Amino acid sequence: MFHICLLMFSPQNYPLYIRSVPSQNELKFHYTVHTSLDVVEEKVSAVGKSLADQRELYLGLLYPTEDYKVYGYVTNSKVKFVIVVDSSNTSLRDNEIRSMFRKLHNSFTDVMCNPFYNPGDPIQSKAFNGIVSGMMVQTG
Amino acid sequence: MESLTLSDVEQKYYSELFVYCDTDNTKKVASNGRVLDLFRAAQLPSEVVLQITELCGATRLGHFGRSQFYIALKLIAIAQSGLPLRVESLNSVKDLPLPRFVVGKNEAEARHAALYQDADSQGLYPAPGTALIPRPPGRGHQNKKGPPSSTSLPAHEVIQPLAPSIEAQPEPTSPVISPHQSPPTSPHSWRKHKRQHSGGNADRQQVVAAAGAVWTQFREPQTGPVTGDGMWSSHSPPPPLPPSQESWVSFTADTPPSSTLPAMHPSSVQESTTIRTVASAATTNEIQRQSSGYDDPWKITDEQRQYYINQFKTIQPDLTGLIPGSAAKEFFTKSKLPILELSHIWELSDFDKDGALTLDEFCAAFHLVVARKNGYDLPEKLPESLMPKLIDLDDSAEVPEPAAEVGYSASPVEVTPNKSPSMPSLNQAWPEMNQSNEDTAIVHPVPIRMTPSKIHMQEMELKRTGSDHNHPTSPLLAKPPELSEETKLPPSMKFVAANTVGDGYSSSDSFTSDQEPITRQRSQSGASPEALKVVAPPPPPPRPQQSHSRSSSLDMNRTFAAPAAPGQPQPSAIAFPPAVPPRPLPTQSSVPLTGHRVEAEGVPAGGAVLTTTSPQQIPQQPNFADFSQFQAFAASEQPSSLPDIDKHSEAGQADKISEGAGPLRAVKSDGPADERTSATVNSAKGSSGPLAPPPKPVRRRLKSEDELRPEDEQIGPQKAGAIAAPLTSQPSIPRSIGKDKKAIQASIRRNKETNTVLARLNSELQQQLKDLLEERISLEVQLEQLRPFSHL
Numbered sequence: 001m002f003h004i005c006l007l008m009f010s011p012q013n014y015p016l017y018i019r020s021v022p023s024q025n026e027l028k029f030h031y032t033v034h035t036s037l038d039v040v041e042e043k044v045s046a047v048g049k050s051l052a053d054q055r056e057l058y059l060g061l062l063y064p065t066e067d068y069k070v071y072g073y074v075t076n077s078k079v080k081f082v083i084v085v086d087s088s089n090t091s092l093r094d095n096e097i098r099s100m101f102r103k104l105h106n107s108f109t110d111v112m113c114n115p116f117y118n119p120g121d122p123i124q125s126k127a128f129n130g131i132v133s134g135m136m137v138q139t140g
Numbered sequence: 141m142e143s144l145t146l147s148d149v150e151q152k153y154y155s156e157l158f159v160y161c162d163t164d165n166t167k168k169v170a171s172n173g174r175v176l177d178l179f180r181a182a183q184l185p186s187e188v189v190l191q192i193t194e195l196c197g198a199t200r201l202g203h204f205g206r207s208q209f210y211i212a213l214k215l216i217a218i219a220q221s222g223l224p225l226r227v228e229s230l231n232s233v234k235d236l237p238l239p240r241f242v243v244g245k246n247e248a249e250a251r252h253a254a255l256y257q258d259a260d261s262q263g264l265y266p267a268p269g270t271a272l273i274p275r276p277p278g279r280g281h282q283n284k285k286g287p288p289s290s291t292s293l294p295a296h297e298v299i300q301p302l303a304p305s306i307e308a309q310p311e312p313t314s315p316v317i318s319p320h321q322s323p324p325t326s327p328h329s330w331r332k333h334k335r336q337h338s339g340g341n342a343d344r345q346q347v348v349a350a351a352g353a354v355w356t357q358f359r360e361p362q363t364g365p366v367t368g369d370g371m372w373s374s375h376s377p378p379p380p381l382p383p384s385q386e387s388w389v390s391f392t393a394d395t396p397p398s399s400t401l402p403a404m405h406p407s408s409v410q411e412s413t414t415i416r417t418v419a420s421a422a423t424t425n426e427i428q429r430q431s432s433g434y435d436d437p438w439k440i441t442d443e444q445r446q447y448y449i450n451q452f453k454t455i456q457p458d459l460t461g462l463i464p465g466s467a468a469k470e471f472f473t474k475s476k477l478p479i480l481e482l483s484h485i486w487e488l489s490d491f492d493k494d495g496a497l498t499l500d501e502f503c504a505a506f507h508l509v510v511a512r513k514n515g516y517d518l519p520e521k522l523p524e525s526l527m528p529k530l531i532d533l534d535d536s537a538e539v540p541e542p543a544a545e546v547g548y549s550a551s552p553v554e555v556t557p558n559k560s561p562s563m564p565s566l567n568q569a570w571p572e573m574n575q576s577n578e579d580t581a582i583v584h585p586v587p588i589r590m591t592p593s594k595i596h597m598q599e600m601e602l603k604r605t606g607s608d609h610n611h612p613t614s615p616l617l618a619k620p621p622e623l624s625e626e627t628k629l630p631p632s633m634k635f636v637a638a639n640t641v642g643d644g645y646s647s648s649d650s651f652t653s654d655q656e657p658i659t660r661q662r663s664q665s666g667a668s669p670e671a672l673k674v675v676a677p678p679p680p681p682p683r684p685q686q687s688h689s690r691s692s693s694l695d696m697n698r699t700f701a702a703p704a705a706p707g708q709p710q711p712s713a714i715a716f717p718p719a720v721p722p723r724p725l726p727t728q729s730s731v732p733l734t735g736h737r738v739e740a741e742g743v744p745a746g747g748a749v750l751t752t753t754s755p756q757q758i759p760q761q762p763n764f765a766d767f768s769q770f771q772a773f774a775a776s777e778q779p780s781s782l783p784d785i786d787k788h789s790e791a792g793q794a795d796k797i798s799e800g801a802g803p804l805r806a807v808k809s810d811g812p813a814d815e816r817t818s819a820t821v822n823s824a825k826g827s828s829g830p831l832a833p834p835p836k837p838v839r840r841r842l843k844s845e846d847e848l849r850p851e852d853e854q855i856g857p858q859k860a861g862a863i864a865a866p867l868t869s870q871p872s873i874p875r876s877i878g879k880d881k882k883a884i885q886a887s888i889r890r891n892k893e894t895n896t897v898l899a900r901l902n903s904e905l906q907q908q909l910k911d912l913l914e915e916r917i918s919l920e921v922q923l924e925q926l927r928p929f930s931h932l
Contacts, residue, residue, distance in 0.1 A: 113495035115465030116472075116483035124480055126520065127487045 003086045004136050005029035008108070010120055011078035013037060017123040020084075021136045033082045036070040040080050073101040079108065085139070100135055107131045150217075153238050154210045161209065175209075181241035182216045192216060438523035440507050448503040462496035468505070475509050481518060485509055488522045500527075 005020035007030070020029050073081040081104050083097065111117055111125045161174040179189045196211035217238055218224075440448070449459065455471060456463045463471075465486075472482050489505035490497060497505060504526035512518055898905065 110487070110493045113465070113490065113493055114483050114486045115469035115495065116479050116486055124483070125487055126484055130520070 003029075003084075004139055005033065005084040006104070006132060006136070007033045007082045007084075008104075008123065009037060009080040009082070012120075013041075013080075015122070016079070016120075017128075017132075019129075019132050019136070029084050032068055032070060032084050036072060036082055036084075037080065040072045040074065040082070071097050071101070073105070075105060075108070081105070081108075096139065100139065103131065103135060150214070150238060154213045157213060158206055158209045178241055179212075179216065182220060183241075184216060184219050188219045189216075192219065438507065438511070438519070439525045440503060444507065444510075445503055448506045449499065451506060452499055452502050459499050462494070462498055463502055465495045465497075468497050468502070472505065472509055475513060477509060477512055481512055482509075484518055485512065488518065489526070491522070491527065 003020065003022050006017070007015055007019075008017040010016050018030070068084050068086055071083045071085075073083075075081075081101055083100065085097075107128050108123075111123055111128050112119065114125065117123070117125070157178060161178060179192075182189070184192075192212050192215040195215055196208040197205075451471075452459065452463065455467050468486070469482075472485070473479075475482070477485075485505055485508045488508060489501045491501055491504075492498075504522065507526055508518060
């Protein structure tokens with residue numbers, strides 16, 4: 001079974017949303033993602049103009065037993081999306097990852113449009129959850 | 141406890157209720173959820189319920205024993221019938237209807253009906269009519285239903301312990317309100333209900349669950365219309381009137397709806413239930429409610445909608461405007477729902493995800509809030525009935541409208557890109573093209589019929605007439621307006637291939653403007669070879685003004701009459717077809733001379749509406765060159781006639797071409813061929829003439845080549861015609877020379893114009909050019925054969 005994890009971080013780098021398909025390895029995912037955050041920050045600060053860092057591939061993060069690919073995405077407001085997939089999921093192409101990020105971004109935008117949502121709050125939107133679940137099921 | 145005497149019916153009813161409530165089966169019912177739910181279902185004010193509880197002794201005992209329960213039920217019935225709660229009345233009241241409990245289940249009703257059919261039919265059945273009558277406006281609906289209702293209705297009625305008085309009584313607490321009812325009704329029910337929820341949401345949930353169970357068993361006391369059996373079970377929520385009633389009231393600072401809503405509620409509930417059972421000719425809403433089953437509860441009644449609209453106005457006076465998110469947030473926060481739920485409601489109701497609420501979205505959100513306050517769980521996705529597609533405020537559930545609107549919006553879009561060869565489409569496309577020249581023109585070379593249909597021709601005519609006046613340039617234009625126009629037509633037709641061309645041409649001189657329509661047509665046609673060929677008959681229509689469409693030959697004869705030497709017979713006889721159609725027709729005999737023109741004509745595909753002037757100029761130039769040659773030689777008639785002939789032939793060719801070719805290709809092919817032929821002819825002439833001439837032919841060749849492209853794109857034939865026309869019209873050589881200059885100047889101007897147009901049509905022209913080259917080759921061959929004749 002494919003593992004896939006999605007995390008969203010606010011501009012202040014605290015998590016807004018965490019979701020992973022196999023819930024057991026969440027901790028590991030979290031660790032992976034947090035370490036990747038550093039790289040994301042690096043890229044974000046480095047890239048002056050292009051703010052939308054479509055993806056970054058971390059093949060470097062290979063665990064002894066499992067390899068993970070970590071993809072990053074940053075929105076204009078410095079909200080960071082990180083997707084972690086295990087390398088066994090080789091069917092996941094870059095384009096798919098990009099489309100996933102795009103969908104996530106759109107869903108996130110919809111969440112932001114909700115006046116009841118305060119930016120910085122953890123995202124508890126059912127619609128958002130639904131979309132994320134759908135995506136994970138699709139890729140998983 | 142006071143002794144209690146119950147009738148058989150009552151006994152049976154009460155025992156059933158007790159059994160239902162006695163979940164623990166301990167023969168005594170504590171104040172558990174079911175009891176509470178039951179009492180709530182009775183739709184009595186909370187104070188009354190408390191009073192009843194106290195009276196029956198449950199307060200004293202702390203629980204409901206069977207006797208207490210029965211007493212309570214009886215007191216409920218008494219209260220529902222409007223009698224004061226007295227212990228004495230327990231036994232004194234005669235013919236007390238059974239306590240009514242709102243249940244939202246048709247099945248329950250049915251069961252009730254069945255149950256009561258025999259038992260109390262007489263007493264109950266009469267109720268139907270009467271029961272309905274006293275109902276409040278909401279009941280009115282019921283009334284409506286009443287008549288058409290089938291037996292189920294009576295059962296329905298039966299369910300409600302029927303005395304009309306009773307019915308009238310709980311006006312505010314209409315029994316009708318079934319929990320399943322669409323949330324909108326719930327507010328009503330709340331209001332009426334005044335039930336204090338004993339617990340908060342917990343109770344509500346309990347009650348909900350209990351109610352669900354109750355309904356299945358609870359057949360008898362079913363009174364109100366059960367909106368949806370299924371609803372109840374599926375909609376676990378809410379007891380008809382959750383406690384939030386008060387909150388509902390407080391939620392809306394102005395609670396106008398209270399009275400109306402409740403009224404509506406029962407009625408709507410009744411309606412829905414009736415419908416379901418009766419399947420009568422209910423209103424669409426009802427039917428929808430029924431059919432949508434699950435959506436029933438989400439239907440917004442008219443009263444509710446009106447209330448929502450009023451609320452909307454308090455925030456946003458303009459009903460077609462939007463409520464910003466912040467304002468909506470404040471408003472809905474007043475409902476005291478948790479932010480999370482409000483957030484969810486927002487997500488459901490903000491259909492277009494714009495952070496603002498339209499009237500429909502607002503109504504949907506409000507409805508959901510009401511439902512939630514009533515205890516209904518929020519759906520995962522927006523129910524159909526709440527989708528903000530309804531524009532019509534009168535109808536709260538018009539699904540078709542939005543669909544229709546969407547359809548309408550889509551249709552125009554579809555129309556635009558679809559440029560079918562038919563005239564109507566062309567006509568359609570025209571305005572569209574005008575609007576989106578750039579886009580449509582370049583993007584699609586839709587194979588539109590090249591042949592200028594009559595309509596187009598007429599349009600072109602009109603335009604031409606208009607443009608004629610506009611066209612300030614060259615005398616040439618003025619001169620053979622006929623010819624030019626004619627030639628224009630064909631070329632314009634050819635050029636129609638590119639819409640943009642047409643559009644772009646409008647700015648050109650009159651000729652071009654004339655050609656525009658034609659070119660537009662062409663462009664629409666996409667200049668497809670096939671289309672071009674289909675057009676075949678050159679643009680006769682445009683010419684009509686000119687007084688000779690195909691009879692251009694007559695003009696030719698006229699114009700060339702003087703110089704017209706015999707040589708013309710053939711090709712020239714054809715007269716200049718108005719816009720010389722693009723090369724196409726090799727059959728037209730590309731009489732080589734007109735090669736130049738022909739090419740120009742042929743080019744039209746490019747759409748260049750390029751001004752007729754340019755094509756005209758081009759041929760003119762060669763002609764001029766010819767003339768100059770002849771002038772230098774003081775050529776005899778022949779030499780002069782040669783050019784004339786050339787002109788004529790060219791013109792003729794142009795005509796022919798235009799005639800035969802409506803398609804650009806034809807013209808183009810002819811064009812090149814003609815050009816070559818003309819070039820050859822010119823060269824021949826040149827050679828024959830003094831030295832002076834030779835350079836001219838050479839020049840002309842170059843020019844023609846240069847111009848060929850533009851001409852190709854433009855209206856080659858037109859040019860040819862135009863040029864030929866002036867040339868022919870001016871038999872004298874000197875004039876031709878003078879005109880030469882003017883023509884050259886004009887042609888320069890036009891060329892520039894056409895260049896701009898050509899730039900757009902480049903791609904199309906390339907293709908056409910290829911075709912033309914092929915034709916050219918064939919034409920050259922023919923020219924070779926015809927040469928001897930042309931030299932005559």
